[in-house]
Amino acid sequence: MAIDFVVSSNVALVSQLSQSKNLNILASVLGVVLGLIAHLGFFIRGEWHVLAPQIFVSHSLLFISLSAGTIFCHSSGVGQLWAAGLITSSCYLAALLTSILVYRIWFHPLTRAGFKGPFYLSTSKICHVWECRWSLNHVFLDGLHKKYGDFIRTGPNEITIYHPDVFVATDGPKTECTKSEWYDLLFPDSSLLTTRDRVLHDIRRKEWKECFSPKALAFHFQKSVAQVAILDKVLAANAEAGKPCDMRDLFYWLGFDIMGDFIFNKSFDMLVTQEWHHMVIGLQRALSLLGPTNPAPWLIQLAFHVFPRIYQIGDWFRMTAWCYDQIGTRLEDGFEKQPTPDLVHYLLEKSDAPRTADSVNRMRGDSLNAIVAGSEPIPIILIALFAELAKKPEYIEAVYQEMVDVDILDTKVLSQLPNLNAVIQETLRLYPVLPTAGTRKTGPNGVTIAGVFIPPYTTIVNPRYSIHRREDCFEQATEFIPERWTTRRDMVKNMAAYSPWGTAHHSCIARVMAIDVLRITTAQLIRKYRFRLAPGETGKRVLDDMKDQLAPNPGELTLMFELR
Incomplete structure (x- = not known):
């Protein structure tokens, strides 16, 4: 009977671990899919800067609540669900950021057009913010001009143009350009x-x-x-x-x-x-x-x-x-x-x-x-x-x-x-x-x-x-x-x-x-x-x-x- 009890207990444990593993795999896949959908279906289109506060707050609250729920419920029956939710959100953020970086580095129109510039600036404007931490953007951009020429990619979706024709082209009477x-x-x-x-x-x-x-x-x-x-x-x-x-x-x-x-x-x-x-x-x-x-x-x-x-x-x-x-x-x-x-x-x-x-x-x-x-x-x-x-x-x-x-x-x-x-x-x-x-x-x-x-x-x-x-x-x-x-x-x-x-x-x-x-x-x-x-x-x-x-x-x- 003791042997039967041990065997049955191990079978139950294996079954439980298997279910937990399957749940985590499903949570991971779901997170990756949601991250790709968020980028390729939404964030890649239009302007999102005005909604940045809402996006930041909602994503932060979601991640924090799932982390807290996982910690406090780890020993209860619903602990696995909280953990799965945390895995989903983590994979979502990882997939979202990875998709954004892959797109900016290899598939963005500015990449395909061959515009030159510091590689790190093409990945995120945070890099540019760091360069401007002493409020010397004019000096920084002037240095880039000397190194890269008149057309420089200075952001994921940004070109800095030093050619004198830029003023009429962007603000002239026939321009289709608007304020950024x-x-x-x-x-x-x-x-x-x-x-x-x-x-x-x-x-x-x-x-x-x-x-x-x-x-x-x-x-x-x-x-x-x-x-x-x-x-x-x-x-x-x-x-x-x-x-x-x-x-x-x-x-x-x-x-x-x-x-x-x-x-x-x-x-x-x-x-x-x-x-x-x-x-x-x-x-x-x-x-x-x-x-x-x-x-x-x-x-x-x-x-x-x-x-x-x-x-x-x-x-x-x-x-x-x-x-x-x-x-x-x-x-x-x-x-x-x-x-x-x-x-x-x-x-x-x-x-x-x-x-x-x-x-x-x-x-x-x-x-x-x-x-x-x-x-x-x-x-x-x-x-x-x-x-x-x-x-x-x-x-x-x-x-x-x-x-x-x-x-x-x-x-x-x-x-x-x-x-x-x-x-x-x-x-x-x-x-x-x-x-x-x-x-x-x-x-x-x-x-x-x-x-x-x-x-x-x-x-x-x-x-x-x-x-x-x-x-x-x-x-x-x-x-x-x-x-x-x-x-x-x-x-x-x-x-x-x-x-x-x-x-x-x-x-x-x-x-x-x-x-x-x-x-x-x-x-x-x-x-x-x-x-x-x-x-x-x-x-x-x-x-x-x-x-x-x-x-x-x-x-x-x-x-x-x-x-x-």
Whole structure:
């Protein structure tokens, strides 16, 4: 009987193990099949970046719950089912990731087309994020250009194009290209900048045009002149005291004070207080998040919708909440309390269309758009311009001589001063306000650029930092030589390579206003002051320490001013 009991027990155990083994095999096969279906049937098609938070959370919860269930139920009768579920989910993830990698490495259209580039970048944008961990994407992409040429695969579905024809091909009037997934940055909110639909973008751009009519620009210019006058007082006090000036602080304060006045009819008053506004500090910290995450739009969505709202992420949401509060307060006050028209007036109050919740939400997005995209170019270009002028003072005197007997408060007069406009134009070439940002996506028919066909639905990066420095397009391309725009036009070999403000319907709608501010600021300071590099300052920190955070974040610059 004992022998029979042992035999029967062993048979039962073998049977149980056999059933468990069969169950695990079935679970493994099911997981692999589901992983392949998920990739080849779903994730390989369309865009998924906006759903990245839901995908991440659902997959994580499933895996965690199955792992926990397996641990807690291992000794019960249902333990095998939990274990089988864990095996299924593990095999699903393994098959999904393996299928994705195999497709990207051997079967992707960019692979079949033979585009060259670092192998690791073709597997995942996480690799690119790692390369951008110090926010030096412009330097990284420039290095790739030197090694691989004009067309480089820099992502699983991304081509970085350094050929000067890229601007017209992706933004010209006949293009089928659209804005890339990156522009869903504010999702579910939107703004003019982040609107990806071409028809809707054109409609919203027409609404914005009223903000930059000749009459509106005249109002904005007078506001800018008033802010430049405050900057003048600060510089005069420092000049009298023989005190060096931190131009990075001063020019950022100027840019944000002007944009605060433009958007809300309320300056940040940083030039008056000579202190950073808390919102601007938060914005600067928040933008540092975009430096490493820019290459992966899905990672931005995860950061904003899944990760805790602390550090830079917390700064971003505090900044957006502040902008929304300002819009609410401004709408409650109404136009009657405003000294001059502002952005809210032109986009909401002057419109014949009834004010709705959607229009107010769009205004919130547009205000955030204007603060981020509008405040950055002015200080960036001014810091770079004055660094270059201080290194080559002969250009300071050339600009001064042409404005001695003219009215610099006349925008038309400023637009006709060749040396003034040349130094600004040259600065915009060497220090573009979007060094690597502004990505596009090809349409259903793809696009051909310089004879190279780019497959449909491919993301295209057009790094202005590198294109503006092409030696075959600009003679002595890395040197600050304003004469290339005046007396030495032969130094510009290919004008198509110059696109500081974008092209056609995607060009910066506020570029006229920005150029007016650059002109009056530069003219006013050069007309009244001589300036030079402060002791120990070389002017090289502006570029050497520059970070690529959507817009550039230039290094420090210290100058000494004296009255003429």
